[in-house]
Amino acid sequence: MTCRGDRGRKAGGAAAWAIAEVTAEVTAEVTAEVTAEAVAGAAAPIGPALTGGTLRSTVAGIDALLWDVDGTLAETERDGHLVAFNLAFADEGLPWRWDDSRYARLLTVTGGRERLLHDMADRADAPMAVGERDRLARRLHARKNADYADLVASGAIPLRAGVRELIDACGARGVAMAITTTTSRASVEALLRLHLGERWAERFAAVVCAEDVTQKKPDPEVFVTALRRLGVEARGAVAIEDSPNGVAAARAAGCPVVVTRSRFFADAFADEAAASGVIAVGPGLGSRAGWSPAVMAKRGPVASLQPRTTPVDLDDIADWLARWRPGPLSQVGDSITR
Ligand code: XBP
Ligand code: MG
Numbered sequence: 001m002t003c004r005g006d007r008g009r010k011a012g013g014a015a016a017w018a019i020a021e022v023t024a025e026v027t028a029e030v031t032a033e034v035t036a037e038a039v040a041g042a043a044a045p046i047g048p049a050l051t052g053g054t055l056r057s058t059v060a061g062i063d064a065l066l067w068d069v070d071g072t073l074a075e076t077e078r079d080g081h082l083v084a085f086n087l088a089f090a091d092e093g094l095p096w097r098w099d100d101s102r103y104a105r106l107l108t109v110t111g112g113r114e115r116l117l118h119d120m121a122d123r124a125d126a127p128m129a130v131g132e133r134d135r136l137a138r139r140l141h142a143r144k145n146a147d148y149a150d151l152v153a154s155g156a157i158p159l160r161a162g163v164r165e166l167i168d169a170c171g172a173r174g175v176a177m178a179i180t181t182t183t184s185r186a187s188v189e190a191l192l193r194l195h196l197g198e199r200w201a202e203r204f205a206a207v208v209c210a211e212d213v214t215q216k217k218p219d220p221e222v223f224v225t226a227l228r229r230l231g232v233e234a235r236g237a238v239a240i241e242d243s244p245n246g247v248a249a250a251r252a253a254g255c256p257v258v259v260t261r262s263r264f265f266a267d268a269f270a271d272e273a274a275a276s277g278v279i280a281v282g283p284g285l286g287s288r289a290g291w292s293p294a295v296m297a298k299r300g301p302v303a304s305l306q307p308r309t310t311p312v313d314l315d316d317i318a319d320w321l322a323r324w325r326p327g328p329l330s331q332v333g334d335s336i337t338r
Pocket of ligand 2: 068069070071072241242243246
């Protein structure tokens with residue numbers, strides 16, 4: 001497989017990103033309101049939540065959804081980063097290759113460059129001098145990111161089932177969204193531009209990536225930064241995550257978490273995770289089956305028309321939130337429109 005072509009498009013991508021960042025910052029200034037114009041431009045469905053030029057959440061208890069990227073929006077670790085790391089090793093003329101089990105262990109280290117340095121610490125054939133090792137890690141990481149962008153552009157990495165539906169539902173029902181990842185901005189840009197279009201960033205009131213923080217997950221900085229930009233409290237900002245480091249970061253910031261299991265963290269979350277603020281754990285947003293706690297059956301006459309293969313929706317998440325946080329919210333939860 002060759003993934004070396006089309007490097008030129010990255011220069012244009014940087015300019016587009018700069019514009020998107022400004023948009024995100026400006027949007028953040030006006031709290032969690034996403035302008036109707038911006039969402040309309042991104043071709044998101046505009047529903048009844050649209051009033052007076054702004055979108056406000058019409059979903060009880062949920063002020064915002066905070067999206068992790070790798071493993072959550074797409075299986076980017078398995079189909080993207082891992083493949084690209086191995087391409088980078090080959091590009092550099094190194095005999096190193098990471099298989100699935102090695103990569104699963106390495107994923108406990110957040111950050112591609114940090115992961116490379118961690119791996120080199122165990123290799124007799126890695127450079128001994130710290131400076132040389134650091135330069136090699138930076139070179140490999142840059143190559144990996146370029147190969148990753150090419151893989152994404154080739155269409156090899158689809159969004160996970162149910163993700164697009166939930167993103168569109170947030171637009172329709174006025175739920176602000178943020179990207180909360182400590183992955184490189186260029187990789188986020190490559191994935192979301194392909195799947196959500198040139199104006200993808202306008203769908204998000206905040207886009208927080210590795211370059212925006214000093215500490216990566218499991219440090220909560222990425223979530224604290226997103227909450228500040230959104231202007232919402234943690235208790236109403238639901239994080240969607242797949243990794244233990246991501247969950248730890250979100251919980252340290254006070255956010256409730258929905259875990260969508262991914263390839264490399266399939267067995268990571270036990271039931272007792274609920275006690276620590278994980279409001280639900282399941283196989284992915286594409287199915288209403290297999291969740292703990294179980295997705296509530298839809299009420300009303302259309303129940304029989306809603307098979308368990310329909311995606312998890314905002315009302316399901318509101319239900320989990322209300323069940324996790326009994327008290328005043330359970331009253332609002334009861335009035336959720338179905
Ligand atoms: C993602 C990561 C990243 C990616 C690679 O964690 O740990 O390091 O594996 O991206 P999360 P970079 O999903 O919790 O954000 O090479 O850009 O670091
Ligand atoms: Mg992840």
